Amino acid sequence: MAPSKFALSLIPAILAVSFLLTEAASVFAQEAPFINRVAVWGLFYQLMVIAFTVGAVLMGVLAYVVFRFRESNPKNVPRDQMERHH
Amino acid sequence: MGHATFEWIYVGVVIALLVYVGAASWDVERHLDRAPADAEVVRVTAQQWFWTFEHEDGKKEIGELHLTKGVPYRFEITSRDVNHAFNIPDLVVMMDAVPGRLNSMWVMPDVSGEFLIQCREYCGFSHYQMRAKLIVEEPAEATPVAYDDLEQYVPASTLAAKNSVITS
Numbered sequence: 001m002a003p004s005k006f007a008l009s010l011i012p013a014i015l016a017v018s019f020l021l022t023e024a025a026s027v028f029a030q031e032a033p034f035i036n037r038v039a040v041w042g043l044f045y046q047l048m049v050i051a052f053t054v055g056a057v058l059m060g061v062l063a064y065v066v067f068r069f070r071e072s073n074p075k076n077v078p079r080d081q082m083e084r085h086h
Numbered sequence: 087m088g089h090a091t092f093e094w095i096y097v098g099v100v101i102a103l104l105v106y107v108g109a110a111s112w113d114v115e116r117h118l119d120r121a122p123a124d125a126e127v128v129r130v131t132a133q134q135w136f137w138t139f140e141h142e143d144g145k146k147e148i149g150e151l152h153l154t155k156g157v158p159y160r161f162e163i164t165s166r167d168v169n170h171a172f173n174i175p176d177l178v179v180m181m182d183a184v185p186g187r188l189n190s191m192w193v194m195p196d197v198s199g200e201f202l203i204q205c206r207e208y209c210g211f212s213h214y215q216m217r218a219k220l221i222v223e224e225p226a227e228a229t230p231v232a233y234d235d236l237e238q239y240v241p242a243s244t245l246a247a248k249n250s251v252i253t254s
Contacts, residue, residue, distance in 0.1 A: 014098045014099065014101070014102040033194060033196075034117045034194070035194060035196045036118065036177060036178045036179065036193050036194075037176070037177055037178045037196070038196075039114050039117065039118075040114065040118075040178045041178065043110055043111060043114050046107075046110060047107055047110075047111075050103050050106070050107060054100060054103060057096075061096075
């Protein structure tokens with residue numbers, strides 16, 4: 001199925017916002033001294049939060065798909081005549 | 087909205103997060119790569135199985151490194167024999183020490199106290215003993231000390247092993 005114009009327009013918008021947020025963060029951060037320990041551990045925690053959030057969403061989607069499209073689900077009826085014969 | 091819309095939103099969000107991750111990592115790397123212009127240079131020399139530190143003013147330390155809190159330092163790290171790795175876990179510093187090569191890394195200690203310096207690359211029999219002490223002092227009490235007598239700070243067994251390996 002082709003994506004709608006609305007959906008397609010979201011991607012550059014999200015990319016632009018994330019770039020701007022990153023740039024803004026680095027500009028405001030220039031005033032404070034750079035401490036390796038703080039910066040590296042901060043980055044690590046950020047990446048962990050992102051990784052586990054994306055992982056949790058992905059696992060949730062997989063669980064939903066498995067549950068929704070299981071054979072025993074009453075909603076999961078064959079859609080055409082041919083499928084019933086298999 | 088159909089399923090496709092949600093899928094594209096999900097794809098967009100994940101791409102945005104990946105871009106953010108890349109940009110944030112790049113930003114930290116950029117800072118790590120550029121030492122401040124006023125950073126004091128400390129030459130770090132690794133050899134089986136101890137560390138030697140040489141300050142800008144020529145003072146040398148063996149087995150101990152005295153730094154001052156709040157002062158940026160740039161380490162010039164090299165090795166005299168085999169590959170080592172200069173590691174200060176508490177300050178998130180780690181850089182390979184490679185013979186014939188000068189690797190650089192900088193740090194500004196923001197806490198005072200005593201910290202472990204260790205070798206993080208397996209370098210031979212006494213690798214596990216290749217440790218040193220980092221002493222970060224408050225600016226008022228900072229008094230770098232020069233240690234010239236190796237025997238006082240390095241175990242005799244290490245010295246004997248060193249003398250049998252190092253010819254230069």
